[in-house]
Amino acid sequence: MEKEVFNLANQLMLLVTDYALDVIGALLLMVAGWIVAGWIQKHTGKVLQRVDRIDATLSSFVTNLVRYAILILVIIAVLAQFGVQTTSIIA
Secondary structure, eight states: OHHHHHHHHHHHHHHHHHHHHHHHHHHHHHHHHHHHHHHHHHHHHHHHHHOTTSOHHHHHHHHHHHHHHHHHHHHHHHHHHTTOOOHHHHO
């Protein structure tokens, strides 16, 4: 009985260590993607505000579109890191 419990605990520890690096990497990728998306959104908004011919509504739409496009790419990268086939999502 003790041997079975020890084997089960050992298998659990191996499973946790295998997936812990993937989870930590995915979290870091999400945080970095979130920061980069916000930074690019801010700078895109500044560039579009300098252009006189672009309406404020269109400028807001484009900056939000850029941000969410980057976030979608980050989510696809995180899914790929976990082994999900993302080719059908991209196509």
